[in-house]
Amino acid sequence: MRKLIIDNKEYKSRLILGTGKYKDFEETGKAVEASGCEMVTVAIRRLNIGQDKDSPSLLDVVSPEKFTILPNTAGCYTSEDAVRTCELASELLSGKMLVKLEVLSDSKTLYPNVVETLKASEILVKKGFKVMVYTTDDPIVAKELEKIGCECIMPLGSAIGSGLGIINEFNIREIIENTEVPIIVDAGVGTASDACIAMELGCDGVLMNTAVACAKNPILMASAMKHAIEAGSKAYEAGRIAKTLKGVASSPKDGMITDE
Amino acid sequence: MNIILNNQSDEIRDGITIRELLDHKKIHTKYIAVEINQKIIPRSKYNQHELKEGDKIEIITAIGGG
Numbered sequence: 001m002r003k004l005i006i007d008n009k010e011y012k013s014r015l016i017l018g019t020g021k022y023k024d025f026e027e028t029g030k031a032v033e034a035s036g037c038e039m040v041t042v043a044i045r046r047l048n049i050g051q052d053k054d055s056p057s058l059l060d061v062v063s064p065e066k067f068t069i070l071p072n073t074a075g076c077y078t079s080e081d082a083v084r085t086c087e088l089a090s091e092l093l094s095g096k097m098l099v100k101l102e103v104l105s106d107s108k109t110l111y112p113n114v115v116e117t118l119k120a121s122e123i124l125v126k127k128g129f130k131v132m133v134y135t136t137d138d139p140i141v142a143k144e145l146e147k148i149g150c151e152c153i154m155p156l157g158s159a160i161g162s163g164l165g166i167i168n169e170f171n172i173r174e175i176i177e178n179t180e181v182p183i184i185v186d187a188g189v190g191t192a193s194d195a196c197i198a199m200e201l202g203c204d205g206v207l208m209n210t211a212v213a214c215a216k217n218p219i220l221m222a223s224a225m226k227h228a229i230e231a232g233s234k235a236y237e238a239g240r241i242a243k244t245l246k247g248v249a250s251s252p253k254d255g256m257i258t259d260e
Numbered sequence: 261m262n263i264i265l266n267n268q269s270d271e272i273r274d275g276i277t278i279r280e281l282l283d284h285k286k287i288h289t290k291y292i293a294v295e296i297n298q299k300i301i302p303r304s305k306y307n308q309h310e311l312k313e314g315d316k317i318e319i320i321t322a323i324g325g326g
Contacts (some may be wrong), residue, residue, distance in 0.1 A: 028324060043325025046266045046318065047292055049285055059291045084298070091293035091300050114316050126300050141283055158326070182262025209326025 004182055006039075006152055007098045007130040009068065013038045014199065015229050016070065016184065018209025022218060025061040027255065031063055031212055035222035039068040040205065041100055044089050070132065072100040079103060079120035086129055089146070091109045095231055098185075100154070100207075101126065102134035110160040114141050118148065126148040134186050138170040139178050146179045146233055153179060154186035154207060157198065161210040163190030175223050176202045192221075192228035199232025200240065261313040274313075278306040281317075290322050 003010045017037040022028040032040055040062050059069065071089030073082040086099045101124060103116040112135050124131050125148055132152040133145050144154055144155045158164035165188055166172060176183050182204035189195050189208040198206045206229055215221035261274050266282075268269065278301060293299045295318040299318055301309050311317070 019324040020326045022324060041326055044320055045323050045325075047287065048285065049268075049319065051268055054288075056290070057291050057321060058324055069322065071322060072325055088295060088318075089299055089322075091302065092291060092320065092322060107298040173261040208326075211277045 001235055002204070006068075006132070006182060011038050011205070012030075013224055013226070013229075014205035014233060015195075016041065016205060016207040017212060017222070018207070019058060020209050021213035024203060025058065027054060027218055028058070029061045031222040032067070033217045033222075034219045034226070035212065037067070039070055041070045041072050041209070043072075044071050044085050044092065064093060064096075068098065068100060069096070070100050073102050073120075074104075076103050077116070078104070079116045079123065082116070083123050083127075083170075086124055086188055088128075090129070097128055098130045098132070100132045100134060100149070101150075102216045110157070112136050114138070118144060121145055121148045121150055132184070133198040136173065139166050139171055139174040142183075143178055144177040146181050150153070150181065152182045152184055152204075154184045157185045157188030157194065160187040162188055163211060164188055165190050165194035166201070169197070169201055172201050172203065190224075192224040195225050196228040196232035196235075200235050202236055261311075263276065263311055263314070264316045265317055266317070272311070278309045279282050281321075287319065292295065292319055292326065295320055 004014055004216045007061045013036050015035050015037045016039045018041045062154055073085045076082040076085055082103045103113045103120055105113040106148050107113045114136055117135055121131055121133055132154055134154045135141055137155040142163040145153050148242045157166040160250055164209055182206050183207040185198040185203050186207040195206045210217050212221045263270050263272055278294055297316050
């Protein structure tokens with residue numbers, strides 16, 4: 001399997017974990033640890049002014065010294081808002097330029113707005129950002145985003161937080177075949193088998209949040225995801241057998257005690 | 261003078277710098293970014309940059325997200 005290299009850094013773990021929706025920072029930290037991930041996503045929001053100065057912040061728990069912090073543009077519906085958010089994120093993270101771009105269409109489906117996503121990608125790439133872009137599972141759009149210069153294409157498996165898994169495996173496979181940059185399935189994973197399937201299809205990684213954070217036991221699920229991604233990755237490399245419509249015996253036909 | 265801080269109207273003394281505002285509000289500055297009237301003010305300018313009447317200030321941070 002090819003190495004996963006993002007912004008000139010090689011990643012051993014192919015899991016990128018979101019840090020939203022956990023019970024508290026302790027649970028976040030433990031889930032991140034159990035997942036074995038090396039990159040985590042964060043959201044950029046107004047500071048809650050008036051909170052205790054000494055209460056820990058997320059980045060005290062998931063330290064930028066230890067993890068690659070991937071700021072997202074979640075909640076942005078226009079390219080302008082997304083670019084502004086990325087610039088704030090870069091200032092916040094001492095000039096780091098790696099971002100997860102997501103520009104949404106509407107709050108009901110959370111489906112990517114491809115037109116605004118393409119626009120924002122162009123602006124961000126020109127500004128020198130390394131763009132990991134969340135998009136639809138449309139192979140043509142993926143190719144366009146690659147041409148613009150995105151670092152990594154992140155098609156949805158299904159809607160954000162839906163847990164429906166990978167709805168269109170054929171499109172994901174098509175995207176992988178038609179592009180050179182890393183392909184990471186982002187959104188839709190419900191349980192470990194979904195992440196495993198993404199890897200079996202030949203994806204370079206999987207990004208998830210809700211499937212882990214909202215599991216009954218997030219820390220155990222984080223560990224399950226780690227193993228599922230490793231299993232899927234190995235299975236892809238090993239090469240699966242062809243599917244047949246008829247049974248093919250695995251024991252020899254000869255030498256049966258019933259033979260006369 | 262009046263400013264808008266994170267979408268809330270606030271009364272502060274005239275000519276206050278960003279650094280003074282952050283100290284006054286007891287804001288830990290390690291993981292924040294400051295924007296004034298949609299223009300990012302780099303960390304290195306916190307000590308010099310004085311706020312003006314009506315400034316719209318956004319102080320942002322990283323929180324949990326996917």
